[in-house]
Amino acid sequence: MPVPEGTLLNSSPRPTAPRRPHTVLAMGHEIHRSLTEEGALDRLHSVAAVDTAHLTDFAAAADAELADVEVLFTHWGAPLLSEDALRRMPRLRAVVHAAGSVKHHVTAAVWKRGITVSSAAGANALPVAEFTLAAILFANKRVLDIAREYAQAREQPALLPYFTGYGNYHRTVGIVGASRIGRRVIELLRPLDLTVLLHDPYVDREGARALGAELVDLDELVRRSHVVSIHAPQLPGTRHMFDTHRLALLQDGATLINTARGSLVDTDALTERLLSGRIHAVLDVTEPDTPPASSPLYTLPNVLLTPHIAGSLGNELGRMAHWAVDEVQRYAQGLPFLHGVGPDELTRSA
Incomplete structure (x- = not known):
């Protein structure tokens, strides 16, 4: 089972006098420059002794550079924490990731050595959920279609006859995956006049009702939903979960939203469906990450294609950084992490 947000992964019973643990930044050049320009790292220097x-x-x-490292403050582009790397960091006690998934750099060797890990995935879930909410509401109201029609006609469209059937009243939205993001999307949808369906093999009917959704199997969710939004992890068992068969179950005019991982959707099969004009798509992720220049996804009128921007960008990076700095501060005080990550979570996270 994954470690829920808020699980306390180290066991200090009470805070100790604050100190400034030796902390090293490990991340790509571009993200380091962005964090520096946003001032997102300034506060870290007040709670830790940070290498320049x-x-x-x-x-x-x-x-x-590695011998005295106690805390690694990581972000996108962090190098792999292999056994060889860990051997050169004998004093390493904690890895604090100021972004989402730790899959790309944290290995089993980290937990084997008793190093605690924290992630700001909960902070990164917020902008993804906000992006998804906007996409759902715009999809049902056909905002992009109407804007395009307006631009082409250069006159006020005849609203009532032209837009019959559009809108967000009593529409059905299917959420695939009760992840941090999936749960946040359901929470944001709760005040609206929408029916929310959920598919997640690890959630029971009572749990789904508590979230505000109806638990159904995946095929039923796809058939019934006007909008389907994917929030499942990238695992061997979820690869191409939206294949030719499942995409065919989408009702005419339905919208598929993917802000999770491109591999969850068979891109060729989806492109074929989109070329027919029968369905719509909002794609923030694709497989490959950047479609070839010849891909119809760039120009199809029923597709909104964005370059993986649903997650934190710009000043939203500061939110993740502050979550991570809070964790370093807790570590310095001898307190357990609030957003700890355990090894089992990697088998069910993105």
């Missing part, structure tokens, strides 16, 4: 340089490759780092 940041690491992008442990193998290239000098032994002196």
